[in-house]
Amino acid sequence: MKKLVTFIAIIFLSVSVFGQTQWKVDPFHSSLNFNISHSGISIVNGKFLDYSGTLTTNGEALTNASFNFEVDIASINTNVEDRDNHLRSADFFDAEKYPKMTFKSTKILATGKPNSYLLYGELTIKNATKDVIFNVHYGGTVKNQQGEKLGMKAETTINRFDYNIDYDPTAAGIGKEVNIVVHLQFAKQ
Numbered sequence: 001m002k003k004l005v006t007f008i009a010i011i012f013l014s015v016s017v018f019g020q021t022q023w024k025v026d027p028f029h030s031s032l033n034f035n036i037s038h039s040g041i042s043i044v045n046g047k048f049l050d051y052s053g054t055l056t057t058n059g060e061a062l063t064n065a066s067f068n069f070e071v072d073i074a075s076i077n078t079n080v081e082d083r084d085n086h087l088r089s090a091d092f093f094d095a096e097k098y099p100k101m102t103f104k105s106t107k108i109l110a111t112g113k114p115n116s117y118l119l120y121g122e123l124t125i126k127n128a129t130k131d132v133i134f135n136v137h138y139g140g141t142v143k144n145q146q147g148e149k150l151g152m153k154a155e156t157t158i159n160r161f162d163y164n165i166d167y168d169p170t171a172a173g174i175g176k177e178v179n180i181v182v183h184l185q186f187a188k189q
Contacts, residue, residue, distance in 0.1 A: 021058075022054065022189040023188055024189055067103065067108075091167040136154045137152060149188070150188070152184050
């Protein structure tokens with residue numbers, strides 16, 4: 001009986017592992033963007049240029065998927081070199097001391113709307129890790145001459161003070177809320 005239970009457990013684990021699909025972010029068809037209020041009258045847009053990420057799916061939809069991302073803080077780009085250098089400094093991200101920003105998913109749930117999910121996870125910036133929820137629109141998959149691709153858009157808003165980015169503590173000049181919009185395309189591995 002013990003051998004039968006062990007055999008069934010091995011079969012179950014083998015089927016679940018083989019049912020998983022591994023994906024890697026395609027940086028040529030993805031973008032990691034943010035925007036923040038400036039002086040309460042305008043918006044500053046920016047992006048990170050260097051990042052990597054993986055996705056593990058189980059079946060066609062994103063249910064039970066898991067995500068892992070790592071972003072190189074020094075790759076921040078707002079199209080103004082002096083501002084980018086200031087954002088890399090200890091006043092903001094302190095890129096020398098905290099060179100990476102990471103995201104690790106904890107769960108993903110379908111919302112009931114077509115191709116719509118809530119992605120829960122832990123976002124780490126500087127020395128702070130907080131729970132965040134992204135609204136995800138799943139674009140689906142396509143096969144072409146480069147292989148199989150999967151696309152999605154994810155959005156959330158965070159409070160920069162939660163991550164010890166507290167330059168301008170009154171938020172009079174630089175807003176406290178940062179909107180994050182991520183357009184992702186993954187390549188099947």
